[in-house]
Amino acid sequence: KQEVTQIPAALSVPEGENLVLNCSFTDSAIYNLQWFRQDPGKGLTSLLLIQSSQREQTSGRLNASLDKSSGRSTLYIAASQPGDSATYLCAVPGGKTSYDKVIFGPGTSLSVIP
């Protein structure tokens, strides 16, 4: 059974710092891994999707890496801004296809202090 964990659970940093969020999954046979952002009381915003054949994906100040063999992914945020404050979730397909149900991690709550 696939399980997803995230470390740390919460993180508070001053504006401008670079930071790394960690995600681990128990079953390395994944089709992809996705990072989402969730603002308080809001829905999900998809940030990055990494296919199983890829090692990393970049979008602006965000860079996500994937190491399937070790069951890990990291989300790197460069030059953090107060607007980055949110909960960050990683997720992997929970079944045998890439479009199956998604298993979410518990999230990392990020607070960027001006």
Place this chain on the structure above:
Amino acid sequence: GAVVSQHPSWVICKSGTSVKIECRSLDFQATTMFWYRQFPKQSLMLMATSNEGSKATYEQGVEKDKFLINHASLTLSTLTVTSAHPEDSSFYICSASVAGQRTEAFFGQGTRLTVV
């Protein structure tokens, strides 16, 4: 990317009433839709999987008679919370996918349900 629209975005209802939440895939036909629930300060948990034209499959611990799911067309799935109680207050979100044509599931905006 594909668009999934969920309505309403928030709803307040009285205890004992029923509430219907709609999930629509706007630019693709979704053979499968998923419904998730998120309690305060917890992560999203799958409630049920619905396939067009067939009965939904519920996760363990989710009452199928309380959370009615209908997936009558390839673009619409509905979740009805029957006889809602305050403990049903939660954030509900749907996702949609289509076999063979998409490599990911796409999520709606979510619905914040408050039962008073």
